[in-house]
């Protein structure tokens with residue numbers, strides 16, 4: 648199956664795999680966090696992972712314009728931090744120089760007017776990474792309005808979906824949605840691989856629901872109200888990062904809801920593209936809270952979408968109705 652991947656997807660997979668090695672190496676020591684201007688944390692692993700993904704895509708001849716979360720601006724001001732990032736990047740990019748690394752990071756800070764583009768969140772869920780919980784390296788390619796392929800590396804997520812996300816797994820999991828064919832789940836270390844089935848089974852109870860750990864991302868009480876209005880037994884499994892999309896894609900959860908705390912918030916493309924590509928490929932319904940498909944055409948963000956509803960097809964209409972009724 649892996650041989651059947653399009654070369655571009657295989658390059659993206661190799662890049663994400665390399666970035667996961669960097670993240671793990673940083674996580675195994677003391678992790679340094681720097682606070683960004685918007686108050687979200689960033690670590691040397693975020694920067695180093697972005698550099699390594701850019702380098703790997705470039706090496707494979709697969710790099711076009713890439714919209715990554717990070718830029719090297721701060722690192723160009725702070726030589727000590729730049730050296731720490733270089734040391735982390737060298738886990739996977741052994742002959743890199745500091746200039747190579749800073750230039751690679753900035754090559755991922757492009758903001759083209761519209762698709763096509765790659766988008767990368769080198770560490771999605773940095774707060775999860777800092778608390779040694781779930782986080783994800785997320786890379787996707789967008790054409791038109793759609794994420795046409797995506798790769799997600801979840802170094803702390805168990806390959807076995809019966810193991811909940813609050814259990815940190817030493818093995819880790821990768822997910823791949825190629826342009827065509829089934830979505831794949833791969834072991835990060837062990838070479839295992841399976842095709843994720845497209846959803847077919849009727850929904851069983853309890854309905855398993857995942858949402859953000861961070862209360863700043865979603866109105867947890869709103870999610871609870873919507874679920875209560877369904878009238879079905881349910882259980883929630885909070886999880887950091889886009890691993891939530893992977894949980895739904897592989898049937899570990901039936902629904903991922905985000906009801907934004909801030910109605911003005913514009914979701915970033917790198918926070919969703921890989922996850923949406925993956926969950927869509929296994930037949931899940933992925934729209935915003937008004938039932939509109941995600942529109943990724945602008946790297947400036949999902950301006951025409953509000954919130955997230957990534958669910959088993961049987962739940963989509965009832966949840967939209969509950970949301971429309973103001974539950």
Ligand SMILES: [Mg+2]
Nearest residue numbers: 716768770771
């Ligand atoms: Mg990030």
